[in-house]
Amino acid sequence: MKALKSDLAKKVMADPKAREQLRRFLVTRSGRAPAPVIELSVEGKLLRFTPKVVAKAS
Numbered sequence: 001m002k003a004l005k006s007d008l009a010k011k012v013m014a015d016p017k018a019r020e021q022l023r024r025f026l027v028t029r030s031g032r033a034p035a036p037v038i039e040l041s042v043e044g045k046l047l048r049f050t051p052k053v054v055a056k057a058s
Contacts, residue, residue: 008047008049011040011042012038012040015040015041017039018038018039018040021036021038021039022038022051024036025038025051026051029053035050035051035052036050036051037049037050038050038051
């Protein structure tokens with residue numbers, strides 16, 4: 001597995017709540033369950049995104 005290197009990934013990993021949501025998704029992911037919406041507060045704005053597992057990152 002490649003390490004996440006984007007600015008957004010670094011912000012997610014720095015936020016304890018968002019990091020836990022992402023960790024929980026990676027541990028319990030399955031094709032049947034919908035992916036959770038991860039919320040992250042950046043510079044006073046609330047960002048919401050849905051994680052997705054891809055076959056290979058370039």
